[in-house]
Amino acid sequence: MSEEVYYPEFSPHFPTLVAGLQGKTVAVWGHLRPDGDCIGSQVALVRVLRNMGVDAFAINTHAVPYNLGAFIGDTPFYQPGSPDLPVAAESITVDCSTLDRIGASAAPLRGKIILAVDHHISNPGFGKQNWIDTESAATAEILAGIFIDCGVHMDAITAQALYVGIATDTGHFRYPATSHRVFSLCSQLLDSGAKPAEAAHELFEKESIGRLRLLTLFLESLEFHHDNRVCIGFIRHSMFGETGTDRSQAEGFVDFPRSIDSVKVAALIEEQADGSFKGSLRSKRPSVRVDQVAAAFGGGGHACAAGFECRLPLPGFKAELLRLLEKTVSA
Amino acid sequence: MSEEVYYPEFSPHFPTLVAGLQGKTVAVWGHLRPDGDCIGSQVALVRVLRNMGVDAFAINTHAVPYNLGAFIGDTPFYQPGSPDLPVAAESITVDCSTLDRIGASAAPLRGKIILAVDHHISNPGFGKQNWIDTESAATAEILAGIFIDCGVHMDAITAQALYVGIATDTGHFRYPATSHRVFSLCSQLLDSGAKPAEAAHELFEKESIGRLRLLTLFLESLEFHHDNRVCIGFIRHSMFGETGTDRSQAEGFVDFPRSIDSVKVAALIEEQADGSFKGSLRSKRPSVRVDQVAAAFGGGGHACAAGFECRLPLPGFKAELLRLLEKTVSA
Numbered sequence: 001m002s003e004e005v006y007y008p009e010f011s012p013h014f015p016t017l018v019a020g021l022q023g024k025t026v027a028v029w030g031h032l033r034p035d036g037d038c039i040g041s042q043v044a045l046v047r048v049l050r051n052m053g054v055d056a057f058a059i060n061t062h063a064v065p066y067n068l069g070a071f072i073g074d075t076p077f078y079q080p081g082s083p084d085l086p087v088a089a090e091s092i093t094v095d096c097s098t099l100d101r102i103g104a105s106a107a108p109l110r111g112k113i114i115l116a117v118d119h120h121i122s123n124p125g126f127g128k129q130n131w132i133d134t135e136s137a138a139t140a141e142i143l144a145g146i147f148i149d150c151g152v153h154m155d156a157i158t159a160q161a162l163y164v165g166i167a168t169d170t171g172h173f174r175y176p177a178t179s180h181r182v183f184s185l186c187s188q189l190l191d192s193g194a195k196p197a198e199a200a201h202e203l204f205e206k207e208s209i210g211r212l213r214l215l216t217l218f219l220e221s222l223e224f225h226h227d228n229r230v231c232i233g234f235i236r237h238s239m240f241g242e243t244g245t246d247r248s249q250a251e252g253f254v255d256f257p258r259s260i261d262s263v264k265v266a267a268l269i270e271e272q273a274d275g276s277f278k279g280s281l282r283s284k285r286p287s288v289r290v291d292q293v294a295a296a297f298g299g300g301g302h303a304c305a306a307g308f309e310c311r312l313p314l315p316g317f318k319a320e321l322l323r324l325l326e327k328t329v330s331a
Numbered sequence: 332m333s334e335e336v337y338y339p340e341f342s343p344h345f346p347t348l349v350a351g352l353q354g355k356t357v358a359v360w361g362h363l364r365p366d367g368d369c370i371g372s373q374v375a376l377v378r379v380l381r382n383m384g385v386d387a388f389a390i391n392t393h394a395v396p397y398n399l400g401a402f403i404g405d406t407p408f409y410q411p412g413s414p415d416l417p418v419a420a421e422s423i424t425v426d427c428s429t430l431d432r433i434g435a436s437a438a439p440l441r442g443k444i445i446l447a448v449d450h451h452i453s454n455p456g457f458g459k460q461n462w463i464d465t466e467s468a469a470t471a472e473i474l475a476g477i478f479i480d481c482g483v484h485m486d487a488i489t490a491q492a493l494y495v496g497i498a499t500d501t502g503h504f505r506y507p508a509t510s511h512r513v514f515s516l517c518s519q520l521l522d523s524g525a526k527p528a529e530a531a532h533e534l535f536e537k538e539s540i541g542r543l544r545l546l547t548l549f550l551e552s553l554e555f556h557h558d559n560r561v562c563i564g565f566i567r568h569s570m571f572g573e574t575g576t577d578r579s580q581a582e583g584f585v586d587f588p589r590s591i592d593s594v595k596v597a598a599l600i601e602e603q604a605d606g607s608f609k610g611s612l613r614s615k616r617p618s619v620r621v622d623q624v625a626a627a628f629g630g631g632g633h634a635c636a637a638g639f640e641c642r643l644p645l646p647g648f649k650a651e652l653l654r655l656l657e658k659t660v661s662a
Contacts, residue, residue: 172504173498173527174531174535175531196504196505200505204590205615207590209593222547
């Protein structure tokens with residue numbers, strides 16, 4: 001045990017869990033469209049269990065995304081329906097706020113999850129055991145703390161996976177949940193072989209020239225309205241062809257107009273192949289309700305992040321959007 | 332003292348330094364075009380000295396940049412020539428690799444700097460005392476370690492300033508110097524009142540429209556060379572007028588070309604008012620030594636981050652830079 005005990009409620013139960021799983025095959029489930037915290041937590045828990053004599057494997061309905069593939073090493077990952085899928089005696093979920101987040105395989109597992117490890121406030125505690133801490137920035141933070149509390153050996157792939165989970169779920173140490181514990185755990189993960197620069201290289205330095213060209217075109221399109229409180233950027237469908245990109249590569253562009261001091265609502269309007277428009281709206285404060293604007297176009301989302309689709313011609317659509325946004329930023 | 336001693340060579344000398352400065356007025360100099368590590372280190376050292384009875388103030392040839400103003404609090408900052416500039420009995424430099432980095436005021440101070448605190452590998456040790464650690468990611472890291480080693484009281488502004496210095500000089504925890512010590516110190520700075528989310532809000536969500544326009548012009552200027560392993564972007568002096576910005580607002584632009592998968596060296600070339608050029612070079616790996624390229628133009632820096640100034644006409648300068656970079660990325 002280190003001097004600092006990170007998760008005194010959970011850590012004493014970890015050795016008991018591992019003892020009870022000896023000789024069993026265990027599935028460690030992640031959620032649909034897995035992110036860094038999901039994959040990092042799966043990699044780490046599977047590797048630690050395997051190293052402690054438990055035949056664990058990771059399973060996700062959707063495949064590991066391209067930008068996280070470098071972090072899984074030789075950890076066994078499967079998708080439901082894989083011909084060589086092992087038969088699991090027990091199932092654990094990580095980073096899933098509900099059992100349905102694992103996808104269509106949820107039904108037969110209802111009531112049978114032996115452990116849910118999570119940090120989402122909406123988690124009802126659907127496992128037989130639940131290690132849920134909503135003040136943790138990441139599920140990987142909880143696992144890292146438990147492993148360090150228990151003096152569990154972590155190999156370099158495990159440490160890096162946990163680091164990536166923490167780094168991605170804190171917005172690379174920018175979100176409010178970035179705590180003393182987050183930094184303290186990261187310092188210890190580095191001792192076990194986590195490499196921040198290599199993680200950042202995989203996460204942030206693998207961009208394509210085309211994506212940067214698409215970003216340039218998006219930035220050129222920015223329009224400011226309503227005393228610079230509204231900023232709208234456009235992606236024409238032809239831009240994907242011009243830059244050799246596809247829609248997935250515009251991910252995160254709306255953060256650029258959002259970074260402007262005066263901007264209260266940032267909008268990314270993307271022209272679809274059929275000429276209709278897809279809108280993404282972001283506000284900086286929950287009191288500026290972009291979900292209500294999205295709802296006016298038949299869409300939805302959260303107070304600060306919402307989206308919609310629209311088949312109106314651009315001039316009419318833009319006038320209507322600006323009219324609704326003026327009300328929103330003046331509220 | 333904490334359990335971990337961060338800077339055993341420097342920390343024992345800090346109480347002696349402070350004792351010798353009692354009753355004296357001390358100037359804490361930063362470098363030209365001060366960045367987050369420079370300002371953060373100045374804020375922290377000035378505040379700690381003042382809290383320990385030394386009449387310290389911060390001084391910079393160039394003003395505190397707009398995006399760092401929120402972090403200085405009531406720390407006294409001056410520029411040379413200020414009518415109310417205190418008369419300093421002693422001078423200290425922070426984050427200055429040479430004395431000339433403080434600007435035109437260097438000459439009368441030559442041989443008289445009582446202490447240089449720095450992490451640049453090119454620092455010759457021009458102070459009477461030199462606390463130089465080239466393995467540290469930031470000068471603020473060295474100061475944070477010394478203060479914690481010595482059990483010095485840090486107020487929240489001091490802790491936040493040191494956090495900002497470390498966060499900015501590690502590329503927000505992305506560069507290779509991001510170490511166990513970096514994270515361990517950050518965890519302790521949070522205990523003293525550093526607020527990562529507030530720092531990130533000031534650093535990343537307070538952009539001006541002009542800066543985004545300047546970024547757009549910079550991205551439009553990007554050129555790829557040597558099989559896309561080298562990317563060069565240009566900022567013409569006229570762009571500042573066009574966008575209502577100044578030189579300080581181009582900070583960080585070089586990270587955009589650096590994010591491209593194929594790019595091994597990214598360069599930002601900025602035209603000065605007098606028609607000369609300032610170059611900032613970034614590589615992704617210490618084995619790609621951009622400091623050597625900068626040195627060929629009389630500049631310096633770190634293996635992965637270096638800079639220089641050049642008075643050659645653009646065509647000749649660009650040809651020479653590309654020739655040197657071809658060798659560097661092929662090494």
